[in-house]
Amino acid sequence: MKLTKLLATAAVAMGLATSAMAEKTKVGFIYVGPVGDGGWTYEHDQGRKAVAEAFGDQVETVYQESVPEGADAERAITQMALQGADLIFTTSFGYMDPTVNVAKKFPNVKFEHATGYKTADNVSVYSARFYEGRAVQGHIAGKMTESNIIGYIASFPIPEVIRGINSAYIHAKRVNPDVQFKIIWAYTWFDPAKEADAAKALIEQGADVILQHTDSTAPQAAAQAAGNVVTFGQASDMSEYAPFPRVSSIIDDWAPYYIARTKAVMDGTWETANTWDGIGAGMVGIGEISDRVPADVKAEALAMVEKLASGEYHAFTGPINKQDGSAWLADGETADDGTLAGMNFYIEGIEGEVPN
């Protein structure tokens, strides 16, 4: 009897305490890598800092870094929800199912999953049209290569990565018909030693331009050691390797989105959304094109950035065939978002197979 009463009192007290503190919105972030990776997770954390700065005392931000994708992610997300987060951003593709599972158990908490496609009443998804940035890099890559061999360090065979390879290839091929892609699947987002080895293997096989879809700057370091190899920054600017070997970069800018969504939760206007913004909305940035790129190539690249931003040009504009030669996009036709979101095929001209 006494114990029950005690517990009841405690519960009431807790309830009061929680409602008293509820004015402060708690925003949580789950990261796949360390905040110091200099790439993907680093940029998400910059977004978190921007939220903290924008709202000051009104918000409290928490994060957990280096959370493995898979079962452990579910535990980490649950724990963050239990700690009273009002809004949780899960920032990697592999958190998709864990996020949806946890969201079912916490209907009052809002969830935002980056780069996924499964939504629910309290789960939004958001991603950036990185393929627009890759179109620009592909253009520069095709112009810069002298050996006509472009190396590509890919992470996991998911649509996001395959889309990037295709987009870069289309635009490299358009300016340089002899170009050839050599692709290495690293099966990791972040493993500097492996990325360095992959970059070295590509360079040894004649690649003089390296594109990467992994998060560390190890390929830049390998390119620098090799001397005459061009690279691009991935996720963040990686400007410490500019002006060479890094000649440009694709930068993720999540801050405006994070601030807007946090604001929506505070106002009570948050709704499930499926956001996919590109260069135009500022979610994808193109890092400064360095002077090692010839002026005319730089001008062409910047013109493409303009057109992509205004929507005048779509990175996947036909005629484009699939790898097996079958037609995909007719002349002038552009790809629809559904196909792009689930892209699981190479386009014509790329050698090798997409791993299953």
Added chain:
Amino acid sequence: MDLSAISPTLLIASLMVAATPLLLAAIGELVVEKAGVLNLGVEGMMIVGAICGFAVSVETGSPYLGILAAMAGGAILSMLFAFLTQFALANQVASGLALTLFGLGLSALMGQGYVGVKPPAMGTLNIPVLSDLPFVGPILFGHDLVLYIGLGLTAAVWATLKYTRVGLILRAVGENHEAAHALGYHVVRVRILAILFGGACAGLGGAYISLIRVPQWTEGMTAGIGWIALALVVFASWKPWRVLLGAYLFGGINVLQLNLQAAGIAIPVEYLAMSPYLITILVLVILSADKSAAPASLGRPFHASH
């Protein structure tokens, strides 16, 4: 598919680089285990070595001072393990795991100011004439100093264990610490020295990654090499040359699979990605059929009062 794109010379040269951190960490752990101590903290000592080496070489501008600092860093961290297991008689498995977790956290803390910084380069030892020889030049004479230290260390550990009095005492302590104690050898002292040696080797291996192989600092950059080193010692039946073989095999197939992918070979990528682990395990399991057992006192605590 274009296999001619793969140059055997460059392949061998880069497999030696890829294998060196693994070799260094494993040869150190071999000595520790030969002394009868199981230190599962290799990963932690490596990553601490990686950041100590990186930080000191950035601050001083000298990669060689960095290498020394990495060895010191690994050894100092291993002293914690030595204290816990040799004086406090704590469980070795738990202490080793704790050491890894502690090392990962500590290195992340120490490395906060070093993200995105470039370390001073350690040049290769380009021996005139010899390193210009075709084929053997780049393989045998075109590397950095630490790679040769790794090879020399393997030979030295092998010779010491096999031919010297020090090696005999170390093995005696590992095989039967009661008997070694009865003969008047200071079991705890021998083990502490072995642990320090293992820590220094692991630290050196870590610094090889952050200073030469990658070279940059990022959290968690050893990415499990310490764990592979632990497995390698067991599969190599506690024999130095087999550790070398295993490390080169693992590094070699890892580099080879990346090269095969780039050359567009038609084997599914997933098989290529798992091949380094499978083949290394397979070869070493076959080699270990000679039933060389683990040191008999491995993992058992010792106290002179027993």
